[in-house]
Amino acid sequence: MNEMYFLSLLVFSPLLGIIALAFVPKTQEQMIKLIGFLATLPSLFFALLAFVQYLSGYDISSLQEKRSWIHFGKFTFLNKNTFTVDYELGIDGFALVMIVLTTILATFAAVASIHIKKEWKGYFMLFLLLEIGMLGVFAAENLVLFFIFFEITLIPMFFLIGKWGYFERERAAYSYLIYNGIGSAVLLLVILILLARTGTSNIALLKEIFNDPAAQAQMMAPISEDLRYGLLIALLVAFGVKLPIVPLHSWMLRVHVQAPPSIVMLHSGVLLKIGAFGLIRFGLGLFPEEFRNLATFIAILGVVNLLYGAFLAFIQNDFKMVLAYSSISHMGIVLIGLGALNEAGIQGAIFQVVSHGLISALLFFLVGVLYERVNTTMIDKLGGLAKAMPLTAGFLLAGAMASLGLPGMSGFVSEFTAFLGLFAVNPVIAAIGALGIIMTAVYLLRAVLTVTYGNANRDYAGVMDIRFIEALPVWLLVALIVLIGVYPNILAEPLQATLETIMNGLGG
Amino acid sequence: MELETLLQYKWGIMIPEFIILGVATILSLIDLFMPSEKDRRLLGWFAFAGVMVALISLVGLLPVEVTSILEDTFRLDSFAKAFKFILLAGAALVILLAMDYQPAEGIRYRGEFYYLFLTALLGAMMMASSGDLITLFVGLELLSISSYILVGLRKKHVRSNESAMKYVINGGISTAITLFGMSYVFGLTGTTNLKDIAGRLSAIIDMGQQYLLALALLMLFVGLSFKLASAPFHMWAPDVYQGAPTPVTAFLSVVSKTAGFVIVLRLMIYMFSGTPAEGTNSSSMLLSMQDYIAFLAGATMIIGNTIALKQRNVKRMLAYSSIAHAGYLLVGFVTMSMFIVDSIWFYLVAYLLMNLGAFAILQVMTDKSDSEDISQFAGLYHRSPLVAVAMGIFILSLAGIPGTAGFIGKVNIFLGAFVTEPAHYVLAAVMIATTVISYVYYFGILTQMFFRPAVEQTPMKLPLGVMIVVIFCAIGTIVFGIIPSIAYDFLNQFEHFGDFFS
Structure with missing residues (x-):
């Protein structure tokens, strides 16, 4: 397999389906459903391939991808990597398991989507976009990229609940938007504080910096002990909304009841798990x-x-x-x-x-x-x-x-x-x-x-x-x-x- | 001044301004002698072409070193260059919108439309380049007075007249306050040249005089907040935005606001960043006044976003949203981090794209019916899916959703807020909280467009000019959201405006 692009292909292959759907007339119900289903298969295939390879001893870290992307303020007095946010994908065993879970459930949810009654084209486009977001969340190697994929799941979900849901769908969609908006906002603050203070948002690098007092001395501005607790609690709140932790759960009940079952499969099966994934990867990983x-x-x-x-x-x-x-x-x-x-x-x-x-x-x-x-x-x-x-x-x-x-x-x-x-x-x-x-x-x-x-x-x-x-x-x-x-x-x-x-x- | 010295100046650095001035003059003459029943569309294209030529000439000026002419009153530094791009691009797009503006009762003064935009633009550009309080003030007034007329251009329309009146009165008061503040500075230093002012102010260590200076700083800021549409001079925005012809509203919310930030940055940083406060204890007057400005920024965000929640009139809603965005931009300013100019520049670019795009679509939606109620947007997705998607992009960008330019802009502002020591947690928290609040009204428009059934089934046709604006802005919003390094690479050639003080 081509290691250079493997993860990008895995994450973005549903995009093919979105593009294909754009050219299908919106009345072709069977065709649209078929394309929507088929578009989930390449990711599933790649994910299973990686899983099988990994079980037989393949070193998964060689799948890492890195391309330079954004560089905020190139200051000459700073290290040239400070404030860079790269496009970095990479997975470990945990992320791989989550990706396999996501692709399997996405394919099955596409099957469950045969019960969708109207506007199949818009539905499947958003559905596939949602899948890209979910896959990206698990494959992201830095926090900013993680957040972007995290938010990519937010918008399609809003529409999927609000348009294709049951009777009180709009209320559920708003409830979803606001609660998760707050959760994401808190998460964004944490991510940007880390980026601003350490100059990087790469998860591995951040771990290194936190373990190395010498590196901490070189930070833009110190991260005090209190701030660390603050950041961890903020993470707990941000992912607690997603998980959800009582008492931050009321939105999730509405979504479960009002959203179409095929979407709830993904929501309950994968999206809630992003909360757990984030807590383990960032909460536990960065602030042990x-x-x-x-x-x-x-x-x-x-x-x-x-x-x-x-x-x-x-x-x-x-x-x-x-x-x-x-x-x-x-x-x-x-x-x-x-x-x-x-x-x-x-x-x-x-x-x-x-x-x-x-x-x-x-x-x-x-x-x-x-x-x-x-x-x-x-x-x-x-x-x-x-x-x-x-x-x-x-x-x-x-x-x-x-x-x-x-x-x-x-x-x-x-x-x-x-x-x-x-x-x-x-x-x-x-x-x-x-x-x-x-x-x-x-x-x-x-x-x-x-x-x-x-x-x-x-x-x-x-x-x-x-x-x-x-x-x-x-x-x-x-x-x-x-x-x-x-x-x-x-x-x-x-x-x-x-x-x-x-x-x-x-x-x- | 002798003719010889006059000729020695490098007039070349003023080429963009000369082009705008020339086109405006020619346009006003043509308009005067053109038979009144003739279609004035051609004039619009002429004005547009003029702005584009000025833009190209500005590109030609990019490699030019810092130059100042006319006794340091006009300076071309990287700061001026960077912001003139925004001003010119904004004006070009607004002129395209103005050409397709068709209010219900028709518009008689179409020629004035174009050359008043140009004079206003000229004022804004002078402000970007001024190195002296006098030129700065003249530029400001040129922009203001042109805008006053533009707002009232729908002569037979009650709301347009009302908003012009309100705009003039508020503008007059704020100008007076600005001038009052400037007079303190002049009184303490005896000069109007910014460079001399900065030099003399840094030597003032007397507490009494510093007290006066702090007062002057606040008065200048308060007076200039009129142009930014930020607290405490934000009250005019909703009424004026609602009553003014839509292209003028777009102009006020983008070009005029950019000019406001240009002048705030120029004046505040230039004059006060090196001025000591509290005797000699604190190195910078600006830093010591940070809390007051931070309070105003916070108030602006809260006022803009919470009152926008109640609006059903989309133009009014966008007015409050524009106030809110002024607040976000002020966060970039008030944190005084190393990202200060970068983040404001990028956010203004993003704001230009998303806001002009939104106003372009709004203009077409509301032209015919003369109603700006949010229900006008109902079922837009079923009428014209592509227009709805474009509007969706602008709205998502205004809300700061990742994948759009608005998100990157916000990220950069937040970085500025956190990178300083001590970090501005409270202000950042207010900004993020109000951003979440803003989801409610922004997504309200999306709900109308995508969830509600259409009242009218006929597909919406975009006129050529509006179409160009919408396509340009939509592509720009997405491209700067996904590959922001294009903008940052452009910005990097200015090397963080290191020549600002030279």
Whole structure:
């Protein structure tokens, strides 16, 4: 493979689809959907290729790309690299795993987009733009580039929610925009403070500078201890909006309920995970010492998330709401793993990121299938679905089992490892958190069992079960979830190097 | 002065100004003798060509060393060169807009339109180059008086008249305050030459005199804030922007504002950056007054962005947005970092592109109906997708979304705010918070364009001039957003305006 352009190709290949779509008349529904789907494939191919190569021992760092891009103020009295922001892409094992997850989910979400009813052309153009943004976020090697890709996801999402969503879509879109706007604003401040004070935004360079007192002495202006804490807390807020951490979560409920299911697949499967990714990569990567001091606090936040989400999920009547609160609850486990701050904990957190990405995508795919057929997601209006749609009901049950952490599925591995980590450090908090696991089983089973086996409140005559083209992604998702469940090494191996780096940063 | 000395001056450095002056004069003569029923479009193209020739001659002047003529009253340094590019480009685009301006009741004074833009431009260019309070003030007044007439050009239109009146009165007051401030400086130094002033002021260590100087600085700033449309002299902007013919509004928001920043930078840095304050304790009067100006900048951003939230009239909304942008630009100024001129220059370029583009589309949308309500934009995407996308680009850039020039401009201003010690966290926080607030009203326009059904189904046709402006601005906004190094490389040839004080 051509290493010079590999990552750029991977990130920007959906652009081909956008260009192709520009030339298709907007009434050609089938054609547009086909192009939209096909345009997600090159990235998927590249991502899987890199993943397989990496597993067989290929050195992934040689994929790094670097081109000079912006140079703010060429001052003669400064080092010529000061205030440069280059176009730098590069990945490690963690980023690669996230990219694979993104490309898989994007392809499946493109399949789920067959339910989109109007203006397919605009929809798929924005959809592909969103994919570019998500891929870029994980491949960016410097903070400014990361931020730009991060924001590229913001605008398409606003339109995708506001135009193709359900009844209260515009409100949800605004809510999304403002909350994430604030989150991004805080993030931008952090990034620019780092850039202004150190003269660089390259993540590796920043780590070096923070570890080397001599380099710090050469900075434009000092970064004091207080400022470091300030920056870390700002990062926590910025990514906390995205993750979301209670109480910054209300926008996310609206989005989950109002956005079209295909978009929620990506939103819940990938976009929320950017929050976790950012916390691990920047929060933990750049400020390990300060992170250690905040670890207990983060673990408590995690438990709050876990329990709050679980309790509220229990009383919801809308199945989408149950899943939304379930997402909040499951993101709590990520925080719990990070709060533990030992190898098991961090590994559990990353596992949870991937595992929940797959599971929530699966569940929201099924929500889309369901809504398409029965026009509601209210639990009290559903019920007895197993008779009319046995396959769908089965999948729903499988998704719920994975989500509540049934051994043999990915959810179990991640929750188990994360809690293992926290029990080693802080058994009391962990014990309280473990209550959440039980709650998870309760609310998920209540919701899913009512929907599938409860009293049939309506006539399902003429309701078709899931079609083959829809079932295919579902089968694949279930297969992936089970694969990680029975053979966790498929994830653990690529993550090994990243984990070691993080643990080194923490001082062993 | 003898003829001989007069001839010895290097008049060549004034070529762009001479071209503008010549074209303006010829235009006014042609307009006078042309039969009144004749179409005056040709005059517009002539004016446009004149500005373009001046622009080319300015390119020719780029390699010229710092030169000053007429007893140091007119100087061509890299600062003047860099900002004249913005002024000329802005004026050229505005003239294109003016040619296609068709208000409902028609416009009788089309010839005046073009040559008044040129005289106003001439004033702005003189300001960029002036090395003396007198020329500076004359340039300022030339710009102001031309603008007063331009605002009231729709003679039979009530709002246009109202806004002209408001503009004159406010302008008069602010000019008086500026002059008052200048008189203090003159009183303390006995000269109007900026270089001499700077020299003599740096020797003033008497606390009483420094107190007067601080007062003069504040008065100058407050008076000049009229041109910037920033607090405390921002109140005129919404009314005047709304009532003035749209091309004039575009001119005021871009060229006039640029001229304002030119003069603020020139005066403040030149006169006060080397002046001691508080006896001899502090090295710079400007730094000691930083907090006051920072307060005004913060107030400007907050006022502009919060009041814009309530506007349904798009022109008025853009007026408040223009106030807000003046606030952002002032952040670049008030932090007094090493990025001061660079960041303001880049942001003004970005602002020129995105704001003129937005006004160009607004002009066509509102020409026919004479209504500027936001609902005019409803369903624009279904009527003319490309126009809607272009407007979307301008709006996103105004909101500072990555991928557009507006984002890079903001990044540079923030860098300036953080690079100094102590850093300006509060001001930066205000700026970022108000930016997020601005999303609400900017995205309101996007919502209308993309989400709402169209009232009218007929596709919107852009006249040639407007089309050129829209395409140019859209491409520029994107290119400077993705490859900003083009602009920065251009800027780097000036070597950070090191010849500013020479």
